[in-house]
Every structure is written in structure tokens, then in C-alpha cells.
Amino acid sequence: MTMFGLKEASVAPLVRQIAGDELSTAEVAEHFARASWSGIAEPGDRVAGVLVGIAGAGAALTALVERWDADRLVAFVADNGGELSSEDARKALARWLPRLTSQTALVALRQAGRLGVRLLTPSHELWPAGLDDLGWHSPLALWVRGGEATLATLDRSIALVGARAATGYGEHVAMEAAAGLVDRGYTIVSGAAYGIDGMAHRSALASGGHTLAFLAGGVDRFYPSGHEALLTRIVESGAVVSELPCGAQPSKWRFLQRNRLIAAASRATVVLEAGWRSGSLNTAGHAAALGRPLGAVPGPVTSAASAGCHRLIREFDAVCVTNAEQMAELAPFDDKHETPDASGPASTDADEHRPEQLRVLDALSTRAPRSPHDVAARSGLSVGDVQSALGILQLDGRVVERERGWIMR
Numbered sequence: 001m002t003m004f005g006l007k008e009a010s011v012a013p014l015v016r017q018i019a020g021d022e023l024s025t026a027e028v029a030e031h032f033a034r035a036s037w038s039g040i041a042e043p044g045d046r047v048a049g050v051l052v053g054i055a056g057a058g059a060a061l062t063a064l065v066e067r068w069d070a071d072r073l074v075a076f077v078a079d080n081g082g083e084l085s086s087e088d089a090r091k092a093l094a095r096w097l098p099r100l101t102s103q104t105a106l107v108a109l110r111q112a113g114r115l116g117v118r119l120l121t122p123s124h125e126l127w128p129a130g131l132d133d134l135g136w137h138s139p140l141a142l143w144v145r146g147g148e149a150t151l152a153t154l155d156r157s158i159a160l161v162g163a164r165a166a167t168g169y170g171e172h173v174a175m176e177a178a179a180g181l182v183d184r185g186y187t188i189v190s191g192a193a194y195g196i197d198g199m200a201h202r203s204a205l206a207s208g209g210h211t212l213a214f215l216a217g218g219v220d221r222f223y224p225s226g227h228e229a230l231l232t233r234i235v236e237s238g239a240v241v242s243e244l245p246c247g248a249q250p251s252k253w254r255f256l257q258r259n260r261l262i263a264a265a266s267r268a269t270v271v272l273e274a275g276w277r278s279g280s281l282n283t284a285g286h287a288a289a290l291g292r293p294l295g296a297v298p299g300p301v302t303s304a305a306s307a308g309c310h311r312l313i314r315e316f317d318a319v320c321v322t323n324a325e326q327m328a329e330l331a332p333f334d335d336k337h338e339t340p341d342a343s344g345p346a347s348t349d350a351d352e353h354r355p356e357q358l359r360v361l362d363a364l365s366t367r368a369p370r371s372p373h374d375v376a377a378r379s380g381l382s383v384g385d386v387q388s389a390l391g392i393l394q395l396d397g398r399v400v401e402r403e404r405g406w407i408m409r
Helices: 008-019 025-040 046-055 057-065 070-079 086-099 102-115 129-137 148-156 168-183 196-206 225-237 252-265 280-289 304-315 324-328 355-363 372-379 383-395
Strands: 118-120 142-146 157-161 187-190 211-214 239-242 268-271 294-296 399-402 405-408
Touching (some): 025 057, 046 057, 046 070, 118 148, 129 148, 142 148, 157 168, 157 196, 168 187, 168 196, 187 252, 211 252, 225 239, 355 372, 372 383, 383 399
Parallel strands (some): 187 211, 211 239
Antiparallel strands (some): 142 239
């Protein structure tokens, strides 16, 4: 028997090793399909969410393997009660097909098995319920390294985020906040970055509490590398989670998409220190769009490192919080937490480039020339979109075309 063109005997043992020995053949196929989709579609891909959500991951992957055209895909979605435009379907196929290689999924599964990584799908009892509020932008699967029990504590979690270039003031506030929240029974969620994120995780660990880190790449590739020891400690007593398969590289675009998971999985989000254009404001934007409580810690009015927090308080109705007690008031345990349905996250990030251009820059090298087809596979965009973005970036002086391909300046 074959499974998406592969022998079941080569797929089933790998899937059962990381998803559960008790899985039936049909469940194995669904888990493998979701594992494959997590590497085919970029995080937050709405069209992939629609297709998988309506047709199921297995049927969606079969359509891709059999090279269905856009019209057939649209008709299939319509027959199953959904709606998808021909233009969206055409662009999506152009993004996905360059990544359609069965060996990539198998390599990810083998690596996950070696490291004890677990694969979770939305049907799993420990799937974070808050992620469902992302609608069609919710992750197709989660790769979890560490204790799954930490996922069960997300119903009493608070995300602590902030600047990478944190000041001594910001790190002190993060340390006190995380410790105080842990003492009150909260799980600390963050992104394991330098600065505020790292301090929040360290303080939670030192206080004997639960902490969970969402990564922008595979859980087998700890990033930043300077936090390898910290992430190893989180794996031992908490959990490290990603929606990307093992082997996936982090990129700026994926960091922005990762932020939506931090905001959605947590009961509330607190920004402890952030500059005017800090990436933490992106996380705050997702939290606000999802209806999650949002807090911000004020700093000196003369400090550029706190300008983003002041901006959140002034322009985005963030609650001014100064200690763990006030942060806990954002998401009390006895609060019957409800969030409105959201078809997708909003972003306050004001990056100078459009998302397509940002993803192309992430996929380029400053030394090794890469062809548009190579960039398309790395960025998850269609070749046409890549060529368009390269033209604009060339006019901006950000990229240069060489004889063997494109490089970034």
C-alpha cells in the first residue's frame, strides 16, 4: 500500500514514533500530510489553511501530488462548502509546487525521531486551544520538543516579550515580572530571543515554573545560537515549539509569523521594553487583533528603548502595568476567557519592505548567487512573485544580478 506515492512501510513507523504508536492507518496518513504541509506552505498561509481545513490534510496533499490545476482546486473546495478564488489558487500552487518533495518530509520525521520531538495536530488533546482563534491562519501542525505537559498549562499563561537590545532596566523588570507571575501559578511564554525574551525564560526557570518558547525555525536548530544552553534547559523542564518542521531555517518573515503564535497561545501579552519599531509591537498587534488583553510597562520618557511601550499605551489602548500583580490582573484564573473569532492577525510592524520583498531578502545570500527558482523554493513564493520582488529590490539597490544568479548587497 502506498501513501502519497510513498510506501506505507517507510512512512508509518516514522509517524508513529513521533505522534503515537496507537495511530490507525488513516490517522498516520493525516499526520504525515500535516507534517508535509508544515514544510510546503509558509507559516500563516491562508490558502493552505482553507484547503486543509475544508478538505483535510490528506486530500489536500493528494491534490498537490496529482498536480491539480487551479480550477479543479477551486471546484473541489466549493464542493466541500468552502470558497477560494481562482487567482488565490493559482498563486498558491506556484508557491507550493517548488517545495513538493517527499524526501523533505521524511528527513524531518527522521530528525524528529532522533531528538524525541513530538508531532501534534489540532485533534490532539494538548493542542493549544487559543491557536484556533487564528482561523485560516492557524498552524497546520506543531513540532514540540520537551515536556508536552507544559502545553496543558497554557490556559494560565502570559506572554512576556520585548526588545532584543534590552537595557538593564528592561531586563530587571522582566526578571521580576516572570518570577512574580510564576509564583502566582502562571506559565511564561516568549520567543527565546536575546534581551527581554531570554531574561523572562531564565527567571521562570530559576523560579521553578513552566516556560514555553516558540521558535521561528525547526526545533532541532536552536536559534539564536547563543541561547542553545537556555533552550536546552527549557526542553528539560518546559517546551520548545514550532510550526515548522525539523531542518527549517529561521528568517525575518518567519519571526513575524511566529509572533502570532505567542499572542494566540497566551491568555495575555505584556511588552516590557520596546523601541518605536521593535518587533515586539508585531506581537502586540496580533494580541490586540485577537482580543487578548495587552499590557505595556512604561519607562523613562527620555528612553528610546521604551518608546514602543509608550506608543502601545497611547495608540493601542494597552494597559499600563508596572509589576507582576498588575500583569496577573490582565488574565485572572477565574476569568471566563472568551476571544472573538478572528479570520487573521493584524500587524503593527512597519517594515520598509513589503512581505514578498522581505521573504526574498531572507532567501538570498550575500556571497552565493541564487536563481529565482531557488529563491522561490526557499521563500515559499511563486517564481513570478520572486522575479517581481527582485526587480523592485534591484531598483532599491538591495540586490544585484550576477552571471550565476542573484545576491543581496
